[in-house]
Amino acid sequence: MNIVVEIKNLHKTFGQNVVLKGVDLTVNRGEVISIIGSSGSGKSTFLRCINMLEWPTSGEIFYNGENVLKSGYDITKYRAKMGMVFQSFNLFQNLTVLENCVVGQVKVGKKNKVEAEKVALKYLEKVGMAPYINAKPHHLSGGQKQRVAIARALSMEPDALLFDEPTSALDPEMVGEVLKVIKDLAQTGLTMIIVTHEMAFAKEVSDRVAYMADGVMVEMDVPEVIFESPKNERTKQFLSRFIGV
Amino acid sequence: MEKTFYDWVVYIIENYGVWFLKGAGVTLLIALTGTIIGSIFGLLIGIIKTIPLSNHVGRFSPKRIGLKLVNILLTIYIEVFRGTPMIVQAIVIYYGIAEAWGINWDPIVAGIFIVSINTGAYMSEVVRGGIQSVDKGQTEAAHAIGMTHWQTMLHVVLPQTIRNILPATGNEFVINIKDTAVLNVITVTELFFMTKSVSGAIYKTYEPFLVAASIYLFLTLVITRILRYVEKRMDGPSSYTIFGSSTMPEQILKRGEQIV
Ligand SMILES: Nc1ncnc2c1ncn2[C@@H]1O[C@H](COP(=O)(O)OP(=O)(O)O)[C@@H](O)[C@H]1O
Numbered sequence: 001m002n003i004v005v006e007i008k009n010l011h012k013t014f015g016q017n018v019v020l021k022g023v024d025l026t027v028n029r030g031e032v033i034s035i036i037g038s039s040g041s042g043k044s045t046f047l048r049c050i051n052m053l054e055w056p057t058s059g060e061i062f063y064n065g066e067n068v069l070k071s072g073y074d075i076t077k078y079r080a081k082m083g084m085v086f087q088s089f090n091l092f093q094n095l096t097v098l099e100n101c102v103v104g105q106v107k108v109g110k111k112n113k114v115e116a117e118k119v120a121l122k123y124l125e126k127v128g129m130a131p132y133i134n135a136k137p138h139h140l141s142g143g144q145k146q147r148v149a150i151a152r153a154l155s156m157e158p159d160a161l162l163f164d165e166p167t168s169a170l171d172p173e174m175v176g177e178v179l180k181v182i183k184d185l186a187q188t189g190l191t192m193i194i195v196t197h198e199m200a201f202a203k204e205v206s207d208r209v210a211y212m213a214d215g216v217m218v219e220m221d222v223p224e225v226i227f228e229s230p231k232n233e234r235t236k237q238f239l240s241r242f243i244g245v
Numbered sequence: 246m247e248k249t250f251y252d253w254v255v256y257i258i259e260n261y262g263v264w265f266l267k268g269a270g271v272t273l274l275i276a277l278t279g280t281i282i283g284s285i286f287g288l289l290i291g292i293i294k295t296i297p298l299s300n301h302v303g304r305f306s307p308k309r310i311g312l313k314l315v316n317i318l319l320t321i322y323i324e325v326f327r328g329t330p331m332i333v334q335a336i337v338i339y340y341g342i343a344e345a346w347g348i349n350w351d352p353i354v355a356g357i358f359i360v361s362i363n364t365g366a367y368m369s370e371v372v373r374g375g376i377q378s379v380d381k382g383q384t385e386a387a388h389a390i391g392m393t394h395w396q397t398m399l400h401v402v403l404p405q406t407i408r409n410i411l412p413a414t415g416n417e418f419v420i421n422i423k424d425t426a427v428l429n430v431i432t433v434t435e436l437f438f439m440t441k442s443v444s445g446a447i448y449k450t451y452e453p454f455l456v457a458a459s460i461y462l463f464l465t466l467v468i469t470r471i472l473r474y475v476e477k478r479m480d481g482p483s484s485y486t487i488f489g490s491s492t493m494p495e496q497i498l499k500r501g502e503q504i505v
Pocket residue numbers: 014017019037038039040041042043044045046
């Protein structure tokens with residue numbers, strides 16, 4: 001029960017384009033893993049394969065001792081337990097802030113509405129968005145949208161939360177508020193996999209940092225090793241571009 | 246003494262006003278029912294045409310082949326009804342079905358049928374476009390919290406689609422009000438047909454049709470205004486309440502106020 005999800009030899013190709021070339025990752029409960037790497041290296045694809053937004057070409061994903069890729073496995077149930085926070089927020093435009101956090105609980109989790117609203121409110125408070133429950137997404141700033149998106153994912157009470165560059169689409173002054181929410185979540189022991197370009201943040205918040213390039217995990221280690229004395233030459237080269245981390 | 250144009254109009258309204266009202270009623274009935282039924286057709290067809298088949302469904306699975314077949318049939322339907330004039334369809338369908346099945350069906354029912362399938366053909370393309378124009382991120386976010394394709398459609402994509410296609414639907418309604426005039430060829434007693442009858446009864450041509458034109462214009466103007474109002478209402482308020490310390494959201498929830 002200490003492993004949330006175990007990914008083995010994951011491959012993904014789009015047509016001729018081989019994007020993931022055999023990636024392994026074991027995610028322990030309560031662990032925060034950051035994935036860094038240049039654009040196009042396959043980070044998003046990897047994350048999207050983990051919760052099956054993309055169907056992996058081959059490999060295995062073990063969740064609760066079962067390979068979710070075997071035919072007949074209930075993917076929707078698995079997805080509900082692998083939360084995802086997108087770069088572009090993707091809040092449901094037709095629903096209010098509260099409804100965004102309720103709809104999944106009611107329709108997927110089969111909770112009653114009153115119960116679901118309570119849970120939603122708890123997490124909206126956690127991200128500081130409770131006062132906005134009646135607002136529609138188009139009323140909100142980018143930072144507020146992303147905080148609601150985090151609350152929506154949390155409302156499903158997932159086993160792990162996947163973040164795909166959660167601050168990359170934000171104006172600089174809003175990056176801080178979102179990173180703070182994620183840092184607070186790390187304190188609560190939530191399992192998280194975070195794709196990010198915020199190196200200082202990754203260093204501070206992560207238990208392990210993975211450097212990804214050309215569809216492979218080049219190096220994975222505790223942040224001190226990755227950022228201060230990386231063993232791999234490519235990791236060194238990549239990080240040399242981020243001075244002062 | 247010769248009647249002036251004005252005298253004729255007054256004469257027509259006084260003596261044949263009921264005919265015009267009856268005609269306008271039938272026009273409105275057929276246009277409205279046809280638009281509603283047609284839009285429902287269009288919505289269903291649009292939904293069917295956008296059913297995704299993930300690539301782990303086998304190439305020769307019955308599901309894939311069945312869906313392909315249905316899609317081909319729907320495409321034929323859409324092309325045929327968009328590619329031929331409604332006046333021709335009306336004659337072929339009304340007299341064709343009457344002869345084939347030996348039935349004597351009510352021209353108004355036939356009229357509603359014809360307007361519905363025409364609207365359906367047109368709206369299905371509008372709906373398809375409307376579904377495809379909903380940001381892909383919306384679908385992904387719904388899948389990411391565990392929704393199935395149908396839950397995603399029902400709770401996320403279609404509400405946004407319906408808002409997107411509302412202007413086109415209203416437009417189609419206005420077009421249908423005008424286009425029902427062609428149904429006079431199958432003796433539907435709509436506004437144009439009734440006007441023709443008035444014209445024949447009093448041996449006048451443009452005067453009754455001018456009255457008819459005013460009625461058409463009145464209908465379309467009023468309907469356009471109503472639809473614009475509905476669209477605005479659907480967009481919801483442009484502002485929202487921020488809950489402060491005196492109005493904490495928990496209290497609102499506890500009081501059981503309808504929020505969702
Ligand atoms: N749906 C897709 N179809 C084809 N190619 C894709 C698709 N998604 C991603 N790719 C390709 O996969 C590679 C890795 O993309 P991505 O995972 O987004 O990288 P990263 O998130 O590290 O920037 C890129 O070359 C991209 O063009």
